[in-house]
Amino acid sequence: MAKRKLTRVALVILSLILSTSVLAGCGDSSNTASASSASGNAASVSSADSSKSVTLLNVSYDPTRELYQAYNEAFVKYWKDKTGQDVTVQQSHGGSGSQARTVIDGNEADVVTLALAYDIDSINTNKELINKEWQKRLPNNSTPYTSTIVFLVRKGNPKNIKDWDDLVKPGIQVITPNPKTSGGARWNYLAAWGYSLKQNNNDQEKAKEFVKALFANVPVLDSGARGATTTFVERGLGDVLIAWENEAFLSINELGKDKFEIVVPSVSILAEPPVSVVDSVVDKKGTRKVAEAYLEYLYSDEGQEIAAKNYYRPRNETIAKKYENQFPQINLFTIDEEFGGWTKAQKEHFDDGGVFDQIYVKK
C-alpha cells in the first residue's frame, strides 16, 4: 500500500514537471517572440537613437574565424567610441558555397564575407537580395584583403614537394576540399589549372589532364577548407594540403612549427575574398548604416593590421610594406586574366556537368 502511494506521488510530481515545462516552453517561445520584436524595434529605432544597441550577423566562410573574432572586437570598440551605440556582431562560419545557400534560404545576414565573388553573386539566385553592382560599392572589387594558395607539408617535407608538378606524381596523397561546396577548393583548383596553362603555352586540354591527375591523388573531399585542414593535421591523412595561405600559417601557429612547414609554389592565384552588405536584410532590419561602416572599417589602418596579423595580405600599401617579411613573394595571376572572371570560371568548371564533374567522376 505504501508503495502504491509512493508511486502515485512520483507520478503527480512527474506530471507537474511535465506540465510546468510545457508552460515554460510556451512562456519561452512567447518571450523569444517578444524579444525578437523588441530587438526589431530597437534596430529600427537605432538609426535615430544611438543609445540603443544593434546586432549584426556576419555570414562568413571557414578560415576567417580568428580574423573576425579579432576584427569584431576592434569594430565594436570603434563604433562605440564614434557613435555611442553598442553593437554586437554574430558570426557564422562554414564552407563558402553552403554559407551562401543559407542566406538564399533565409538566414538573415546583414553582411556576407565569403571566399569568392561568385558565391555572393549566387545569393541572388532566387530573387535579388543584394544590389547587382555590389562589387563596385567598395574599393578593390570589394575585397579588403587578399590571400593566395600554398602547400602545407609534414615537417622535413618527406615527399620532397616543391611545386604543383609534384602533386600529380603517383603515390602522393593530396588533401583539398570539395570545389562544389568550398570556395577555397575552387581557388585551389584554379591555381593548379593556371599553373599548367603557364607551363604548356595555354593548352587547355593539357591543363585538364593535369588537374585530373591531381584529383586522382585526392583520397577524400571535405566540404570546407577547415575540415580539410583538420583532416590533414589532426587525422594525419595525406602528404600535402593545398590551402589558403592564411589557413596554412594558422595551422602552423596553432599546432606547432615542429610538425608542419609551408611550401610556396612557383606560381599561384591571387585569391580575392570579397565582402558585401545584404541590402534586403539591412533595409528590413534598419541596420544599413552600421553594416556599411562595419565593412568600410575593414579598409582602415586598424582593420588592415588585423587582417595582416591573421595572415591575410592587406590592400593598404603602407601596412603591406610593414608585414612584407611575413608573406613570401609569389608570382600571382588573377582569375580575370586566366579565366575571364568568376561567372565564366564557375560555369565552365564547377557547375553541374562542368569540367570538375567530368574529371572527378571519371576517376
Added chain:
Amino acid sequence: MSGSIPINLQTSNKPGQEKKASGDSKAVRIVLTAIALLFFTVMLLIPLISVFVKAFEQGAGVYFAAISDPIALAAIKLTLLTIAIVVPVNTVFGLVAAWAVAKFKFKGKNLLVTIIDLPFAISPVVAGLIFVLLFSTSHGILAGLLNELGLKIIFAPPGIILATLFVTLPFVARELIPLMESQGTAEEEAALTLGASGFKTFWLITLPNIKWALLYGVMLTAARAAGEFGAVSVVSGHIRGLTNTVPLHVEILYNEYKFSAAFAVASLLTVIAIINLIIKNISDWKIKQQFK
C-alpha cells in the same frame, strides 16, 4: 482477456530457458563473456574515457572555462530549452499514440504505426531539408505566410526545436507499444466494468503498468534531443550564441583547434548518455520485477 494468458506463459517460460542456457559447457560461457567484455571495453569504455582524458588534458581550469564561456552557455541554454519543449510534447504524443495502437482496433492502425516510425527511416539531413523547404523565408512553401507575420522559423531557435521534435517523435511510442500490447486490455476492462472512469482507469491501471517503460522512452527522447546533430545542423545557420546547440558548438570548437574545450563540452553530452544508461538499467529491472 486473451492478452493476459500468453504473458503468463512467456514469463513462466523464461526461467526455464535461462536454466537451459546456463547448462551449457562452462568454457563456452567464459569465452562468450570474455568476448563481450573485450568488445565492450574496446568499442565503448576506452572511447568514453578518452573523451574525459582529452577534456581535462589542459587542466580543470580550461575545462570549466570552456563550459562557462558565454557562447557555450548559450548553446547549453538552447539545448535545454529544446529538451524542455520536445520532451513533454513527444511524451504526450507517444502516450496517446501507443494507447491508441495497443488498446484499440481501428482502421488505419498499421498506417499510424508506420508513420510513427518514419523519423527513424528518414536521414536526419533530409529531415532538416524538409524544414528548409517548408519554412525558408525566400522560397519555402510557407514563405508568404511567414513574411506576412514576420516570423522566423529556420535559422532561429523554433526551427531547431521543430527539427528535434521530428527526429525524436518515435521514441516514447516505440518503447510503450510492445509493452502495452503484451499487457493487453484485461485490467482496463475489469476497471471499467467495476465502474471506474476512463481517466481513473488510465491513471490507476495503465500508467502504473507502463511507468518504467515510459520513463525510459522519455530519457531516450531527452538524450536524442540533446545530441541531435544532422537535422539541427541543416536548419541552424550556425550563428554563434544564437542558433548553436551543444553538439554544433562541439564541432565549432573542434574546427577552431580548441580540442580540449571541444571535448570538455562533449563530455557534458557523454554524462547525459551515462545517466541515460543507468536509468535504462533501472527501468529494465523494474519492468522485470513487475512481471514476477
